[in-house]
Amino acid sequence: MMSNRKVDVLIIGGGAAGVRAAIEVKKTCSINKVALVTEGLLGKSGVTANACSDRMTFHATLPYTLPTGKDNWKYHAQDIYKIGGFVSDKELADILAKNSGEAITYLESLGVPWVKKDGKINQFLTDGSKYPRGCYTGPDTAKQILIALIKELKRLNIEVIENYTAVKLLASFKKERVIGCLGFKQEKKEESPLVFFAKTIVLATGGAGDIYEKSLFPSGMTGDGYCIAYNCGAEIVNIEFIQIGLSSVKTGLACSGSLMRTIPRIVNEKDEEFISDSFNLIFKKGSSWPLCSEDDSLKIDIAIYREIQKGSKVYLDYSRDPRGFDFNNLDSGLKEQYFTESSRNIGIDTPLNRLRKINLESIIWLKENGIDLEKGDKIELFPFIQHFQGGVKIDNEGRTTVKGLFACGEVAGGQHGANRPGGNALLDTQVFGKIAGKNASIEAKKIRGLKVDEEKILERIQNEIDEISINKQGAQASDVKRQVQGILFECANVIRTEDGLSKGLGGINIMKEKGVCLDNNGIIYYFKTLGALVVAEMLIRAARLRSESRGPHVTFISGRLALRDELKWRKYIVIRKINNEMKITVRKPG
Numbered sequence: 314m315m316s317n318r319k320v321d322v323l324i325i326g327g328g329a330a331g332v333r334a335a336i337e338v339k340k341t342c343s344i345n346k347v348a349l350v351t352e353g354l355l356g357k358s359g360v361t362a363n364a365c366s367d368r369m370t371f372h373a374t375l376p377y378t379l380p381t382g383k384d385n386w387k388y389h390a391q392d393i394y395k396i397g398g399f400v401s402d403k404e405l406a407d408i409l410a411k412n413s414g415e416a417i418t419y420l421e422s423l424g425v426p427w428v429k430k431d432g433k434i435n436q437f438l439t440d441g442s443k444y445p446r447g448c449y450t451g452p453d454t455a456k457q458i459l460i461a462l463i464k465e466l467k468r469l470n471i472e473v474i475e476n477y478t479a480v481k482l483l484a485s486f487k488k489e490r491v492i493g494c495l496g497f498k499q500e501k502k503e504e505s506p507l508v509f510f511a512k513t514i515v516l517a518t519g520g521a522g523d524i525y526e527k528s529l530f531p532s533g534m535t536g537d538g539y540c541i542a543y544n545c546g547a548e549i550v551n552i553e554f555i556q557i558g559l560s561s562v563k564t565g566l567a568c569s570g571s572l573m574r575t576i577p578r579i580v581n582e583k584d585e586e587f588i589s590d591s592f593n594l595i596f597k598k599g600s601s602w603p604l605c606s607e608d609d610s611l612k613i614d615i616a617i618y619r620e621i622q623k624g625s626k627v628y629l630d631y632s633r634d635p636r637g638f639d640f641n642n643l644d645s646g647l648k649e650q651y652f653t654e655s656s657r658n659i660g661i662d663t664p665l666n667r668l669r670k671i672n673l674e675s676i677i678w679l680k681e682n683g684i685d686l687e688k689g690d691k692i693e694l695f696p697f698i699q700h701f702q703g704g705v706k707i708d709n710e711g712r713t714t715v716k717g718l719f720a721c722g723e724v725a726g727g728q729h730g731a732n733r734p735g736g737n738a739l740l741d742t743q744v745f746g747k748i749a750g751k752n753a754s755i756e757a758k759k760i761r762g763l764k765v766d767e768e769k770i771l772e773r774i775q776n777e778i779d780e781i782s783i784n785k786q787g788a789q790a791s792d793v794k795r796q797v798q799g800i801l802f803e804c805a806n807v808i809r810t811e812d813g814l815s816k817g818l819g820g821i822n823i824m825k826e827k828g829v830c831l832d833n834n835g836i837i838y839y840f841k842t843l844g845a846l847v848v849a850e851m852l853i854r855a856a857r858l859r860s861e862s863r864g865p866h867v868t869f870i871s872g873r874l875a876l877r878d879e880l881k882w883r884k885y886i887v888i889r890k891i892n893n894e895m896k897i898t899v900r901k902p903g
């Protein structure tokens with residue numbers, strides 16, 4: 314018979330959210346048997362372990378964060394709600410902000426080496442926030458957080474099963490709650506099915522960058538969590554809102570902050586500056602990264618996207634100033650902002666010298682990673698997918714709409730809205746990781762035993778796997794994945810149009826009708842590709858329905874930017890599987 318295991322709480326995903334949740338399960342109730350499963354290796358897989366930027370940020374309100382006072386978290390909550398385009402759940406935004414101080418203090422107690430000034434954690438201003446709250450350790454803040462969390466996970470002796478990919482959540486007979494998970498354990502080339510029966514499950518599988526042709530996600534991150542939760546009956550919210558940011562093709566480094574505020578030239582392959590009078594906008598791009606429909610630096614993203622669509626490559630060049638650039642002509646507000654992070658006498662130098670003074674570490678980092686700005690190398694840019702704001706809808710306790718199923722981190726939705734202040738994704742992993750872990754643990758403790766006909770379930774699964782193995786109908790999984798990635802790049806990228814999205818949806822429907830079959834990549838890849846198709850369909854349908862621009866969702870109707878429509882669209886789009894069909898509703902956020 315197929316292998317199976319029983320645990321009280323199963324955590325799926327080993328990023329910052331999953332590990333934080335696992336720790337809290339154990340701390341809440343030490344007798345609960347908890348296991349954390351993760352695709353790939355713990356500490357090596359997922360975004361937390363691999364992401365980096367010029368200064369990776371964790372957003373937090375501390376007692377001394379401006380404007381001080383015991384309710385200073387409320388300013389943070391307001392920022393989350395505002396940049397979220399008022400389409401997040403207000404209470405979730407409050408919870409994030411209110412618990413941020415505790416979250417960072419906990420991480421510090423685990424040994425995260427925050428950069429400090431005068432003995433206090435140093436904070437700087439990030440995009441989407443009114444006051445400086447960005448905390449950091451350097452370009453790899455996320456990795457530092459994960460290292461500290463994993464150390465604690467090991468200290469608590471929490472079981473970890475690596476190289477395990479969850480492909481399906483199992484529901485009880487009457488579908489009233491989740492009771493387990495089917496996945497495959499990969500050892501060398503072998504893929505063996507392994508079922509976990511669990512009283513509660515915390516989903517922490519991260520986002521879906523790899524359903525796009527180019528993303529900053531590690532490959533294989535196809536949004537399995539969105540699909541398996543959806544297939545189990547959970548609501549998905551805000552899935553059309555995805556951060557897309559200009560990043561280095563060679564290194565994956567997000568070209569935000571100082572990399573833009575030093576005002577390099579933006580050139581194409583012919584060394585032409587194809588964006589006119591751009592220097593104020595380039596500066597602004599630094600603090601409005603990734604693309605945001607409410608900020609006029611959006612013009613930079615659009616111009617670069619169009620140039621790339623024409624077939625050209627686009628670069629940042631730090632060797633000299635953009636054409637017509639005069640530091641004195643920079644808008645006065647921007648000049649002030651510039652002076653706050655540098656000395657007053659360097660304004661009339663080259664972009665490279667400005668970068669040297671503001672962020673020398675980034676020059677060193679780029680050199681170590683194959684781009685030598687000192688020698689005149691340029692940074693090739695591409696609009697990369699960086700973060701999914703939406704996901705599996707959660708409530709204040711980290712519960713999804715399926716009983717027994719919790720979600721946290723990037724796979725979860727409702728807390729960010731259309732966009733998020735820089736640093737709030739990592740914060741989210743810690744605040745809702747803790748909340749989901751705690752409540753999953755409490756609920757599991759209350760359940761004495763699940764009445765489950767295990768034998769019957771295992772037999773049904775085995776039959777399903779056998780059928781997949783012999784089916785030769787449909788397109789090969791690898792072809793389908795490639796097509797999904799191409800379609801999304803074309804239709805749900807920097808610019809979205811009704812025609813483009815309808816065409817994209819048409820392509821997805823053809824693939825669905827044709828079906829998918831196993832290829833040499835194996836059964837895990839097959840399931841992940843099916844999942845990618847589902848996520849792509851949800852994303853395109855939601856994007857097509859939202860006939861406005863909000864946050865990173867930029868819609869053009871009849872060639873014109875469709876402006877944000879508060880009357881019609883201060884609402885979120887919720888997707889759910891009902892009677893095997895994808896049902897979409899538009900709701901007022903809670």
Ligand SMILES: Cc1cc2nc3c(=O)[nH]c(=O)nc-3n(C[C@H](O)[C@H](O)[C@H](O)COP(=O)(O)OP(=O)(O)OC[C@H]3O[C@@H](n4cnc5c(N)ncnc54)[C@H](O)[C@@H]3O)c2cc1C
Nearest residue numbers: 326327328330352359360361370479519722723736738739
């Ligand atoms: C370049 C870049 C820069 C960023 N900068 C910032 C920043 O400065 N500040 C900020 O707040 N955020 C930033 N983010 C976003 C932030 O890093 C992520 O949102 C966050 O790390 C996600 O954590 P997570 O635990 O939810 O998911 P992940 O860290 O992605 O972990 C997901 C885990 O689930 C596992 N998994 C996936 N599918 C399965 C499956 N089917 N079965 C089993 N396991 C599975 C993965 O292997 C992994 O272990 C950045 C992201 C990128 C890409």
